[in-house]
Amino acid sequence: xxxxxxxxxxxxxxxxxxxxxxxxxxxxxxxxxxxxxxxxxxxxxxxxxxxxxxxxxxxxxxxxxxxxxxxxxxxxxxxxxxxxxxxxxxxxxxxxxxxxxxxxxxxxxxxxxxxxxxxxxxxxxxxxxxxxxxxxxxxxxxxxxxxxxxxxxxxxxxxxxxxxxxxxxxxxxxxxxxxxxxxxxxxxxxxxxxxxxxxxxxxxxxxxxxxxxxxxxxxxxxxxxxxxxxxxxxxxxxxxxxxxxxxxxxxxxxxxxxxxxxxxxxxxxxxxxxxxxxxxxxxxxxxxxxxxxxxxxxxxxxxxxxxx
Amino acid sequence: xxxxxxxxxxxxxxxxxxxxxxxxxxxxxxxxxxxxxxxxxxxxxxxxxxxxxxxxxxxxxxxxxxxxxxxxxxxxxxxxxxxxxxxxxxxxxxxxxxxxxxxxxxxxxxxxxxxxxxxxxxxxxxxxxxxxxxxxxxxxxxxxxxxxxxxxxxxxxxxxxxxxxxxxxxxxxxxxxxxxxxxxxxxxxxxxxxxxxxxxxxxxxxxxxxxxxxxxxxxxxxxxxxxxxxxxxxxxxxxxxxxxxxxxxxxxxxxxxxxxxxxxxxxxxxxxxxxxxxxxxxxxxxxxxxxxxxxxxxxxxxxxxxxxxxxxxxxxxxxxxxxxxxxxxxxxxxxxxxxxxxxxxxxxxxxxxxxxxxxxxxxxxxxxxxxxxxxxxxxxxxxxxxxxxxxxxxxxxxxxxxxxxxxxxxxxxxxxxxxxxxxxxxxxxxxxxxxxxxxxxxxxxxxxxxxxxxxxxxxxxxxxxxxxxxxxxxxxxxxxxxxxxxxxxxxxxxxxxxxxxxxxxxxxxxxxxxxxxxxxxxxxxxxxxxxxxxxxxxxxxxxxxxxxxxxxx
Numbered sequence: 001x002x003x004x005x006x007x008x009x010x011x012x013x014x015x016x017x018x019x020x021x022x023x024x025x026x027x028x029x030x031x032x033x034x035x036x037x038x039x040x041x042x043x044x045x046x047x048x049x050x051x052x053x054x055x056x057x058x059x060x061x062x063x064x065x066x067x068x069x070x071x072x073x074x075x076x077x078x079x080x081x082x083x084x085x086x087x088x089x090x091x092x093x094x095x096x097x098x099x100x101x102x103x104x105x106x107x108x109x110x111x112x113x114x115x116x117x118x119x120x121x122x123x124x125x126x127x128x129x130x131x132x133x134x135x136x137x138x139x140x141x142x143x144x145x146x147x148x149x150x151x152x153x154x155x156x157x158x159x160x161x162x163x164x165x166x167x168x169x170x171x172x173x174x175x176x177x178x179x180x181x182x183x184x185x186x187x188x189x190x191x192x193x194x195x196x197x198x199x200x201x202x203x204x205x206x207x208x209x210x211x212x213x214x215x216x217x218x219x220x221x222x223x224x225x226x227x228x229x230x231x232x233x234x235x236x237x238x239x240x241x242x243x244x245x246x247x248x249x250x251x252x253x254x255x256x257x258x259x260x261x262x263x264x265x266x267x268x269x270x271x272x273x274x275x276x277x278x279x280x281x282x283x284x285x286x287x288x289x290x291x292x293x294x295x296x297x298x299x300x301x302x303x304x305x306x307x308x
Numbered sequence: 309x310x311x312x313x314x315x316x317x318x319x320x321x322x323x324x325x326x327x328x329x330x331x332x333x334x335x336x337x338x339x340x341x342x343x344x345x346x347x348x349x350x351x352x353x354x355x356x357x358x359x360x361x362x363x364x365x366x367x368x369x370x371x372x373x374x375x376x377x378x379x380x381x382x383x384x385x386x387x388x389x390x391x392x393x394x395x396x397x398x399x400x401x402x403x404x405x406x407x408x409x410x411x412x413x414x415x416x417x418x419x420x421x422x423x424x425x426x427x428x429x430x431x432x433x434x435x436x437x438x439x440x441x442x443x444x445x446x447x448x449x450x451x452x453x454x455x456x457x458x459x460x461x462x463x464x465x466x467x468x469x470x471x472x473x474x475x476x477x478x479x480x481x482x483x484x485x486x487x488x489x490x491x492x493x494x495x496x497x498x499x500x501x502x503x504x505x506x507x508x509x510x511x512x513x514x515x516x517x518x519x520x521x522x523x524x525x526x527x528x529x530x531x532x533x534x535x536x537x538x539x540x541x542x543x544x545x546x547x548x549x550x551x552x553x554x555x556x557x558x559x560x561x562x563x564x565x566x567x568x569x570x571x572x573x574x575x576x577x578x579x580x581x582x583x584x585x586x587x588x589x590x591x592x593x594x595x596x597x598x599x600x601x602x603x604x605x606x607x608x609x610x611x612x613x614x615x616x617x618x619x620x621x622x623x624x625x626x627x628x629x630x631x632x633x634x635x636x637x638x639x640x641x642x643x644x645x646x647x648x649x650x651x652x653x654x655x656x657x658x659x660x661x662x663x664x665x666x667x668x669x670x671x672x673x674x675x676x677x678x679x680x681x682x683x684x685x686x687x688x689x690x691x692x693x694x695x696x697x698x699x700x701x702x703x704x705x706x707x708x709x710x711x712x713x714x715x716x717x718x719x720x721x722x723x724x725x726x727x728x729x730x731x732x733x734x735x736x737x738x739x740x741x742x743x744x745x746x747x748x749x750x751x752x753x754x755x756x757x758x759x760x761x762x763x764x765x766x767x768x769x770x771x772x773x774x775x776x777x778x779x780x781x782x783x784x785x786x787x788x789x790x791x792x793x794x795x796x797x798x799x800x801x802x803x804x805x806x807x808x809x810x811x812x813x814x815x816x817x818x819x820x821x822x823x824x825x826x827x828x829x830x831x832x833x834x835x836x837x838x839x840x841x842x843x844x845x846x847x848x849x850x851x852x853x854x855x856x857x858x859x860x861x
Contacts, residue, residue, distance in 0.1 A: 001717045001719075002774070094682075101681065123687075123691070124686070124688065124691055126685045127683065139815045142815065143814070143816075151807055158800055191816065192823075194820070195750055195816065195823050198812050199757065199812075199823075199827070202804060202805040205801075206802075213797040213800060217793075240767075241764075244763075244767050245760070245761070248709075249757065251706065252707075253706075253756070253757065255702045259705060263749060264749060264750075268753065271753075
């Protein structure tokens, strides 16, 4: 069985259509982020308390709100999610004015209304103080930046600066669109989401590098060819691998998305989006950008000159 | 063939090593150290095993501590928390300092996070103080009332001061009645006397809320008035008017009189007879057979005994308050001179477990300064188990999918990739167990993701072999070249992913870190299995196959 055997798609020729598609996706993302008034950050970054409660008996948002009234936390946000007995309680505070921890207030309110922890209900809680939230925010931002910088350095060292820049542009493109989709699907940004985004950075680079590796090899092999043809040939030659690897990865991620449970689902969703976008960009963005850089570069190589 | 045999031996050795490191371990049972218990070789993170993650800092709201003081306090706090957790008995706790001013405590598998939090958080500063029986504070009350009126204004106080702060939840739930020595007497007095000053409540803001308990040196305050009184007592004017060498302390638990709930307010000597740093040992907690109240026996140091003797011998017959972290546990009468051995009575509102926990923190020692929790995460163990089950199922389905695709697409070579994939999984799990790494929920996701990616290296190689075959190379050369040509792409691709994994590890905590570790191990294992295991399988295949047949790829 072979897919795309001797494929000869004019990928570079259709690059303008790809740009339009990418631009469209980015505009939708920015639109969604604007409409949602920014991205939805979770308690990891904003500080506050999140309770994910699984009750052994059915209950309702109203009943839960009554149970919570004793805590004096009127601004608690209560919502059902996933299975019928699972609820999310979100409080934008880490501790009450009296200094009492919100986690403990909610915990005792639940015990009072429903019964013992571990029997009538089980929970997952995340409570983050405001200072820790700010630190985590800074850490996440730095992590994404540093991973960009380091891969740029690595690629410049292994290939040429042009490749590094093209790879970073393709990856930034992926991150931008992924953030747009995160907003569109209203996924909350948590530490885990940031981990997923960094993984996408890794995966997207991985995909792009395989294509670039082939371009580097073909530049040596087919010195006489025009740059456009070289790029087209390289993308087509690596097409079976790109599609197969993305296919198996997306397949395992789909299994995780469907069967992995509530907590993993947003994580799996972000990864699936990222892998699909990353695959698209390694075919339709990375090489075209390389061509654009090559066309504009004053230090155009022999092969590049022929392509003009 | 010789080289193929050596390769097979190396692979077999690694397979055995991985399988061996995955055997369940025997460790001492934390509940009963004489017995052993079997645990999984892979450490599950808090999000899977259930448990609690706390980050604490020295409580320094005004920022007055110098760096040196803070560093010293953090180190002593670390030791004390370690001692306490050791006594508490948790399997493989993580208690470590991060940065310069924060301590992280991670306790896996515990199902009572509230209790564990209190054991970590409690300062456990113990003081023994005489209850003042003179009228110093009582005489100062009119002046204090006038002071409050002057600061707050009559208008704000009339008709009755209502604070928007709701009483704490614990108070609303109401504890069982407490047995301070004064309870019964207090009940009688309230009904007969009522508040000390009833006329013109706005002129007597504090006095109006203090109820006679029938004992000198102790008042009662209705639970709903506690925040108001606390507010008054915190005013600078009031602090200045409280007589010298006198301090006011609240009782630890509410007291019920009839259906109403009250809080005791003690007038104490500011100087302590003895403090907790003179304690040598405490516990085990016991229960008073007559009153059914829990108590904690303790033993002082030699020097502490001398101080205690001196202090108590002169005051036999007086009340002595046992103050823990600024709250009065109880105020029993000194019946005789106390020396090395004595006990802390806790009042009937206290549970036996509270007494046990108090004994524990007293043994482990007090914290040098109060601390505050800045981050807390908990997961119920049963939720963690659900996540493990879901992850396993997703993993199995994912693997089956990958196996089918690979065999359908590459036939015999696909089977080799599947064998390599099995070896890969075994190596990754073995390495996780062997390196004592922690498997978290994102870690499981990372593992499943890396299965998809592990196939990538094989795909790169197989595609190269196909291209070489297309170009008319002999099977042997095609395989040789396929591996050689795919190498640079595999190296570059894996190294960049490793860079991101490294950053994730640096930046992340807990679950994210677990993800980074799993991803890194996965990348290295896939590198090895693709280049070594698959290669070996190809070598064997090339030996066995009849030269006329085309490659099954």
